Amino acid sequence: MMGPASSLIRSGNPQGAKPCERFLLSPTAWGQLPAALQQETELALLGLWADAAQVHACFLHEPSAEAVLASTPAAGWNYAALSPARPGAVRFERMILELWGHHAEGAVDLRPWLDHGRWNLRHPLAAKPIPFAGEAPQPEFLPVEGEGIHQIPVGPIHAGVIEPGHFRFSVQGEVVVRLEQRLGYTHKGALSLMLGTSPRAAVRYAARLSGDTTVAHSWAFSAAVEAALGVTPPPRALHLRALMLELERIHNHLNDWGFVCNDAAFAFPHARCGFLREGVLRAIAAAFGHRLMMDRVLPGGVAPDIAPRGAEAILAALDAVEAEIPSLMQIYEAHASLQDRVVTTGYLRPDLACAFAAGGHVGRASGRGFDARRLPQSQPYPTLRFDVPVLEAGDVDARVRIRVLELGQSIALVRQILASLPSGELMAPLPVRAGEGVAMIEGFRGECLHWISLDDGGLIRALFPRDPSWLQWPLLEAAIEDNIVADFQLCNKSFNCSYSGVDL
Amino acid sequence: MLWPKLARALFAKPLTDNAPLVPRETIQALGERLAATSRARLGRSLAIREVDSGSCNGCELEVNALQNVAYDLERFGLRFVASPKHADVLLVTGPACLNMREALERALASTPEPRWVVAAGDCAVDGGVFKGSYAVENGIAAVLPVDLLIPGCPPTPAQLLEGLLSLLETESAKK
Numbered sequence: 001m002m003g004p005a006s007s008l009i010r011s012g013n014p015q016g017a018k019p020c021e022r023f024l025l026s027p028t029a030w031g032q033l034p035a036a037l038q039q040e041t042e043l044a045l046l047g048l049w050a051d052a053a054q055v056h057a058c059f060l061h062e063p064s065a066e067a068v069l070a071s072t073p074a075a076g077w078n079y080a081a082l083s084p085a086r087p088g089a090v091r092f093e094r095m096i097l098e099l100w101g102h103h104a105e106g107a108v109d110l111r112p113w114l115d116h117g118r119w120n121l122r123h124p125l126a127a128k129p130i131p132f133a134g135e136a137p138q139p140e141f142l143p144v145e146g147e148g149i150h151q152i153p154v155g156p157i158h159a160g161v162i163e164p165g166h167f168r169f170s171v172q173g174e175v176v177v178r179l180e181q182r183l184g185y186t187h188k189g190a191l192s193l194m195l196g197t198s199p200r201a202a203v204r205y206a207a208r209l210s211g212d213t214t215v216a217h218s219w220a221f222s223a224a225v226e227a228a229l230g231v232t233p234p235p236r237a238l239h240l241r242a243l244m245l246e247l248e249r250i251h252n253h254l255n256d257w258g259f260v261c262n263d264a265a266f267a268f269p270h271a272r273c274g275f276l277r278e279g280v281l282r283a284i285a286a287a288f289g290h291r292l293m294m295d296r297v298l299p300g301g302v303a304p305d306i307a308p309r310g311a312e313a314i315l316a317a318l319d320a321v322e323a324e325i326p327s328l329m330q331i332y333e334a335h336a337s338l339q340d341r342v343v344t345t346g347y348l349r350p351d352l353a354c355a356f357a358a359g360g361h362v363g364r365a366s367g368r369g370f371d372a373r374r375l376p377q378s379q380p381y382p383t384l385r386f387d388v389p390v391l392e393a394g395d396v397d398a399r400v401r402i403r404v405l406e407l408g409q410s411i412a413l414v415r416q417i418l419a420s421l422p423s424g425e426l427m428a429p430l431p432v433r434a435g436e437g438v439a440m441i442e443g444f445r446g447e448c449l450h451w452i453s454l455d456d457g458g459l460i461r462a463l464f465p466r467d468p469s470w471l472q473w474p475l476l477e478a479a480i481e482d483n484i485v486a487d488f489q490l491c492n493k494s495f496n497c498s499y500s501g502v503d504l
Numbered sequence: 505m506l507w508p509k510l511a512r513a514l515f516a517k518p519l520t521d522n523a524p525l526v527p528r529e530t531i532q533a534l535g536e537r538l539a540a541t542s543r544a545r546l547g548r549s550l551a552i553r554e555v556d557s558g559s560c561n562g563c564e565l566e567v568n569a570l571q572n573v574a575y576d577l578e579r580f581g582l583r584f585v586a587s588p589k590h591a592d593v594l595l596v597t598g599p600a601c602l603n604m605r606e607a608l609e610r611a612l613a614s615t616p617e618p619r620w621v622v623a624a625g626d627c628a629v630d631g632g633v634f635k636g637s638y639a640v641e642n643g644i645a646a647v648l649p650v651d652l653l654i655p656g657c658p659p660t661p662a663q664l665l666e667g668l669l670s671l672l673e674t675e676s677a678k679k
Contacts, residue, residue, distance in 0.1 A: 118602040124638050136606075156607045159586035161554045161567050164604060185603045186558040189637035204633055211562025211658065255565070274572030275519055281569065291660060292562055500560045 003040030006061060008032060009070045017436040017451075018227040019377055022056070022069035030072035030080050034106075037085035044357035047449050047470065048082060048092035050100040051462035052127040055079045058438065058449060058466075060357065065375060069438060069451070074102040081107035088356045088471050091502075099191070099504075101126040111140055114184040114503060124192055144170035144178050152485065156185045160489075163499035167488075174484040179477045186503040195460055199225040199299040199430065199452070202460055206450070207294050209465050210501035215241070215248040216443025217465060217501075218297035220450040224463075225299040225430070227437030228454050234425040237301035238380045243417045244284075244293045244302075245441065246410040247314065251280050252444040253403040253410075254321065256496050260400055261332065263489040264341040269328055276321045283317035286310055301427035311418045318411045329404060342397040346479040346491030350394060356475055359446025359468045361406070362495055364390050365398035372440040372447035384416050399494040406444075432458035445469060445498065467501030520576040524666050549581035550620075550672060553591035555611050557644060559598030562658040563625040567595065570661040582668055588614040593671065597658075599627040599640040600647045608647045620671060623650045624664060626657040 002010070012023030025033070037043060046058045046067065056071045072079055081104035082089040093104040094113035101123035104110065115122065117136035121129040141151075149172050156164035166182040190209060194202040199222075206221035207214045219241050226233060233241075258273030281291045287310025288296050296302055332338060348358075353366035363370060369390040373381040389405035391398045434456045440447045446468030455461040476495045480488055554567055570577050571584065585591050588611045600608070612621070623644040626632035631642030644650055654667035 114603075116603045118605065119638055121638055129638075156604065157555055157588075157611055161556075161564050161571075161584060163556050163559070163561050163564060164607065185607070186556070186598065186601055187603055187639050188558055188599060188601060188634045189639035190634070193634065193637055208560040208562070208633060208657075211560040212565055214560075214562065255568070271573050274569070275574060278569060278572050278574045285660075292565065292658070294562065294657065498561065500558070503558075 003036075003043060005033060005036035005040040005043050005059075006068070008036045009059070009068055012070065015071070015436065017069055017438055018230070020058075020067040020069060020438050022071055022436065022438075024054075025070055025072045027072055027075050027079065030070070033070070034080060034082055034085040037082065044354070045082060045086040045088050046357055046447075047451075047464065047466040048089050048096065049451070049464035049466070050074065050096045050102050050125075051453070052100065052125070055096060055102055056451065056464070057082065058451065060370070062354075062370070065370065067438070067440070074100075077101055078103050078105050080105055083108040086355075087474065091470060091474065095504075099123065099125045112137070114187045116184055124189060125195075139166075139182050141168050141180050141182075142178070146172060146177065148172055149177060165499050169485060169488070171485055174486070176480050176483055176485055176488070179480045179488075181473060181477060183473070183499060184503050186500045188500075188504070190504055191463065194463060198459055199454070202463075203298055204295060206465060207297075209504075210467055210469075210498040211292060211294070212252055213248070213443040213445065213448065213467070213498065213501065214292055214294045215244045215297055216441045216448045217450070217467070218295070219245060220439050220441040220448040221452070221465060222297055222299040223439030223441060224437040224450040224452040225454070226428075227439055228435030228452055229431055229433065229437070229458075230435070231300060231428050231430060233301045233428050235380070235422040236424045237426050237428075239417050239421050240302045240306060240426070241297055242380050242384070243306070243314075243414060243421075244288065244296060245443070246413045246417070247280065247284055248293065249410045249444040250318070250321065250407060250414075251277050251284070253407050254280065256493060257328075257400060257403055257407075259496075260342065260396065260490060260493045261338060263493050264338050266335065266338045269332060272324065272328055276317075276324060279317040279320055280314075283310075283313035286313040298427070300430050301425070303426060305426055306421075311421075314414065315418065318414060321407070322411050325404065325407060332400070339397070341487065341490060342400060342494075343395060345396045345487050346483060346494060348394040348475055348479045350392065352475060352478055353394070356471045358471050358475055360442075360444065360472070361399050361402040361446075362472045362475060363446065364388065365402045366394040367392045370447070372442040375440065378441070380417075383420075384413055386413050396490050396494040430458070434458075443468065445472070445496070467498050469497035469502050473497045473502060519573045520579070521574055523580070524662055524669070550592045550668070551583060551585045551590050552593045552595050552668070553585055553588045553611070553615065554595045554597070555588070555608065557596050557598040557604045557608055557628065557647075558601030558640065559625060559627055559658075563597035563627075566658045566661050566664060567597070567624070570664050575661050575665060577665070577668075580665075580669060580672065582672070588612070589616070591615050591619070593620045593622055593668075594648070595622045595624055595668075596628050596644045596648065597625045599631045599634045599637075599642060600644050601640050603639070605641070605647055608644075612648050620651045621648045622652045622654060622667065622671070624654045624656075624659055624667070626655055629653045629655050632657060
């Protein structure tokens with residue numbers, strides 16, 4: 001049965017996006033959307049973005065896992081805000097105002113986000129950007145009231161080897177009353193460089209949206225292009241993509257498991273995870289010629305093929321990982337000093353995880369089990385056997401446990417893929433024509449959602465790559481509340497959101 | 505059980521790789537550049553502050569890998585520190601994002617002399633694929649005085665190590 005928001009969206013004019021339809025709504029119909037969304041809570045907002053003329057939203061009907069897109073013309077640069085009905089829309093609306101100049105009427109928050117007043121233009125993706133030459137304004141933070149509250153500003157340069165961003169803690173004694181993030185420091189203008197180029201040229205930007213998710217983003221971008229053009233990559237290419245995607249998940253999960261322990265000053269698992277991960281990365285380099293597998297997934301397929309001895313190297317490295325997981329887990333569980341730091345720390349309420357449609361380990365540690373690999377169009381996953389672990393505890397420990405459980409699943413998936421690797425071509429030719437496509441690929445953080453619209457010359461007319469971190473960063477602000485400042489690193493590392501992925 | 509683990513650790517081969525050889529050309533080129541300045545010798549020890557000026561985090565993954573037991577950076581006297589105030593080297597990754605310009609300038613101002621700036625990764629070298637964007641000033645050299653370039657997208661830990669060791673070698677060769 002369709003809820004009021006779904007019916008409202010489907011009453012719009014279909015625009016021919018593949019494989020999920022995009023419906024164009026009149027500004028009046030879009031204006032009714034926030035109220036309809038409030039009545040249909042199972043329709044999750046996955047992303048909100050724009051092009052020079054329209055604003056686009058992607059929704060997921062949670063029970064059926066069906067996605068649908070809705071758009072509205074930004075008439076007179078205005079459109080009705082969705083943030084009163086979907087809290088995840090807030091940061092998207094701030095970004096849309098800065099990058100395209102469309103104003104969300106009735107928005108919860110429209111303070112600057114990516115634009116720190118340091119570029120020499122405003123609205124860089126609008127039809128006509130406005131030149132800008134002025135002082136960068138001081139950032140405004142939300143007020144916090146109460147006795148004895150003080151602020152701790154952190155960043156943009158952090159103490160560890162991590163990406164830049166600013167965290168503003170309002171603290172009472174040792175307890176965090178509010179955390180507010182200010183990101184945008186790594187804004188590189190990637191979208192402006194991708195527009196007007198061919199998908200083959202633009203995929204290198206998708207590969208560098210977030211380096212740790214290079215395979216997932218390259219695949220999601222390529223899959224959106226392939227959907228737009230009606231191209232199916234050869235079976236061998238799809239299997240190799242899945243192989244690389246699981247290897248990416250394995251090396252990142254190992255990394256973060258080690259770092260969470262390290263942030264609780266427990267160095268041994270960090271050292272072991274780092275060494276096992278190094279073995280995986282070296283095997284990946286032997287198999288694919290690049291330690292992080294950058295630029296291996298291309299629209300149409302993959303290049304180059306796996307090296308002749310690559311499969312053996314990968315299997316050997318994964319055997320070593322698998323052999324050590326039980327003893328590492330036993331050490332993780334047996335040390336009270338470590339358990340004391342991770343259990344009940346950074347609790348994320350399941351209702352919040354659902355309200356923001358949090359994907360990946362953040363959602364799955366708080367009861368939301370969506371995994372894009374379960375979608376019927378996610379070839380080759382429907383032919384493979386794997387479980388999607390889901391826990392309810394919602395704390396740092398649960399997010400770590402999801403990672404460790406997924407490690408085991410991914411290792412089993414790699415073995416299945418290598419055992420059933422089809423032979424044949426690696427690339428399908430791409431026709432030059434117009435089209436519109438959308439795709440979701442499950443990276444290690446959650447689903448990477450890419451939407452692309454190509455013009456008759458096959459060049460990119462509009463696009464948006466949505467990293468899963470968009471919907472996870474705001475939840476970190478919620479998870480840290482009432483925890484002590486010293487536990488922030490643990491909470492942060494257990495989320496491990498991407499800065500570059502949301503800074504664009 | 506602790507004892508079997510200890511025994512294994514005592515008799516097993518070390519996990520750490522052998523040190524890489526640093527190409528002579530790199531040392532010579534650096535030596536000439538550094539000889540032109542009057543920088544004091546720091547001995548065989550450098551404290552490094554990593555600064556991300558807007559990378560995609562690929563470089564951060566490899567800089568972090570440099571600290572794992574396979575590379576064991578600290579055996580060379582190289583270590584990462586938490587503040588530019590404790591650093592001899594600023595290791596900068598990513599293109600010079602305009603939103604990071606002030607933070608970079610402040611990091612440099614907080615780093616005591618003598619100091620080196622190393623631009624690591626293709627983005628830091630010349631902006632990489634992000635060259636020409638409205639939001640970046642291409643390479644790090646647009647904001648900071650760069651002493652050493654380590655190209656690569658991202659540079660591997662071995663390449664990073666080679667670059668950092670060349671700084672040490674150059675310094676001890678000047679004696």
